[in-house]
Amino acid sequence: MLAVVVLFSTIFTFSDFNIVQVLTRGGPVNTTHLFATLAYQIGLQGGNLGQGAAISLFLFPMLALVVFLQLRYIRKE
Amino acid sequence: MGRAASQRRAAWWRAARTYANLVPFIFFALFPFYFMFVTSFKRNAELYNLKAVPFWIQTGAISDHYTFLFQKTEFLTWMKNSLTISVLAMTVSLAIAILAGYSLARLRYRGVASFGTAVFITYLVPPTLLFLPLSQVINWLGLSDSIWALVVTYPTFLVPFSTWLLMGYFRTVPREVEECALVDGASRMQTLTRIVLPMAVPGVVCAALFGFTLCWNEYIYALTFVSQSGNKTAVVGVTADLIRGDIYYWGSLMAGAVLASVPIVVIYVWFLDYYVSGLTAGAVKG
Numbered sequence: 001m002l003a004v005v006v007l008f009s010t011i012f013t014f015s016d017f018n019i020v021q022v023l024t025r026g027g028p029v030n031t032t033h034l035f036a037t038l039a040y041q042i043g044l045q046g047g048n049l050g051q052g053a054a055i056s057l058f059l060f061p062m063l064a065l066v067v068f069l070q071l072r073y074i075r076k077e
Numbered sequence: 078m079g080r081a082a083s084q085r086r087a088a089w090w091r092a093a094r095t096y097a098n099l100v101p102f103i104f105f106a107l108f109p110f111y112f113m114f115v116t117s118f119k120r121n122a123e124l125y126n127l128k129a130v131p132f133w134i135q136t137g138a139i140s141d142h143y144t145f146l147f148q149k150t151e152f153l154t155w156m157k158n159s160l161t162i163s164v165l166a167m168t169v170s171l172a173i174a175i176l177a178g179y180s181l182a183r184l185r186y187r188g189v190a191s192f193g194t195a196v197f198i199t200y201l202v203p204p205t206l207l208f209l210p211l212s213q214v215i216n217w218l219g220l221s222d223s224i225w226a227l228v229v230t231y232p233t234f235l236v237p238f239s240t241w242l243l244m245g246y247f248r249t250v251p252r253e254v255e256e257c258a259l260v261d262g263a264s265r266m267q268t269l270t271r272i273v274l275p276m277a278v279p280g281v282v283c284a285a286l287f288g289f290t291l292c293w294n295e296y297i298y299a300l301t302f303v304s305q306s307g308n309k310t311a312v313v314g315v316t317a318d319l320i321r322g323d324i325y326y327w328g329s330l331m332a333g334a335v336l337a338s339v340p341i342v343v344i345y346v347w348f349l350d351y352y353v354s355g356l357t358a359g360a361v362k363g
Contacts, residue, residue, distance in 0.1 A: 007201075015203030018296040022316050036205035036297070043209050044301060053209045060206060067201055071194075 007070040035059050117142050117331035142328035154307055155314035162227045163292035170235035178243030179269050200237035208301050215302050226302040231292050239284040246280030282351040290341055311337040
C-alpha cells in the first residue's frame with residue numbers, strides 16, 4: 001500500500017502544473033518552472049507546439065521508469 | 078462496581094487521546110478554509126496593512142468583495158459552466174466505468190488481467206503530458222473555446238480512475254448472489270443492473286463524488302482549451318480574471334474560492350450516509 005502511495009505522489013509531484021501556474025507562472029525569470037508549466041509557456045503561449053510537446057514528453061521516460069519499478073515492487077509483495 | 082467505573086474511565090481516556098491526535102490534522106486541513114473565509118470579509122485597508130493581525134477581522138466585516146465578484150465578473154456563469162461540465166463528464170464516465178469495471182472484475186476473456194493493468198497505467202499518465210496533443214484534437218474536432226471541449230476531455234482521466242475504483246468494489250460483491258440470478262435465467266446485463274448495482278451503490282456514489290471533485294478542481298485543460306471569459310470554469314475564471322498581471326484582487330479571489338468550494342462541501346455532506354456506509358458495509362457479517 002505504501003508503494004502505491006509513493007508511486008502516486010511521485011508522479012503527481014513530477015507532473016504538477018496548478019500550483020506553479022497559480023503562484024508564480026514559472027517566474028521570476030523562469031526559475032520556478034516545472035516541465036508542465038514550461039511546456040505550456042513555450043507550446044501554447046509562445047505558439048511553438050513542437051518544442052512544447054518535446055518538453056512535456058520528456059516526462060514520459062522518467063514516469064515510465066517510476067511506474068515500471070513500482071509495479072514490479074507491488075507484484076513482488 | 079469500582080472496576081466497571083475505572084474501565085469506563087480508561088475507555089474515555091483512550092477516546093480522548095485518539096481525538097487529541099486528530100486535532101493537528103483537522104487544523105491543517107481546515108485552516109486554509111478559515112483563512113480564505115476571514116480574508117474574503119476584510120476591508121482592503123486592513124488586508125494590506127502589515128501591522129494588522131492577519132488571522133481575524135479587526136475593523137469590521139464587509140461584503141464588498143462578494144459584490145465585486147457578482148457584479149464586475151462573470152462568476153455565476155463560471156459556476157454554471159463548472160456544474161454543467163462536471164455533471165455531464167461524470168455521468169458519461171460513470172456509465173462507461175460501470176460496464177468496464179464489471180467486465181474486468183467478473184468476466185473471463187483473453188488478457189483480462191493485462192487490461193486491468195493497462196487501465197491503471199492509463200490513469201497514471203498525467204494530464205500535463207496530454208494537454209498539448211489534446212489541444213490539437215480539440216481543434217480538429219472544432220470544439221475549441223467551448224465547454225464541450227472540457228466535457229469530452231475530462232473522461233480521459235475520469236474513466237480509468239472510476240473503472241479502477243469500481244473494479245475493486247465489484248470484486249467485493251459476493252459471486253454467489255450473482256450466480257443465483259444467472260441460474261434463474263437473468264442475462265449478464267440484468268444481473269448487473271438488478272443485482273450488482275444495487276449492492277454496489279456505495280461504491281458507485283464514491284466514484285461519482287470523487288469524479289465530480291476531480292472535474293470541479295481540474296485546472297490545466299480548463300485553462301488551455303477555453304479562453305473566452307464566458308466559457309470558463311469557476312476555478313480558472315477566478316484565478317485568471319482576478320489576477321491581472323501583478324495585481325491580485327485578494328479579497329475577491331478569496332470570496333471566489335469560498336463560494337467555489339461550497340458545492341463540493343454540499344455534495345459530500347449530502348451523500349455522507351451512503352459514503353460512510355460504503356466504507357464500513359460488509360465489515361461485520363450478520
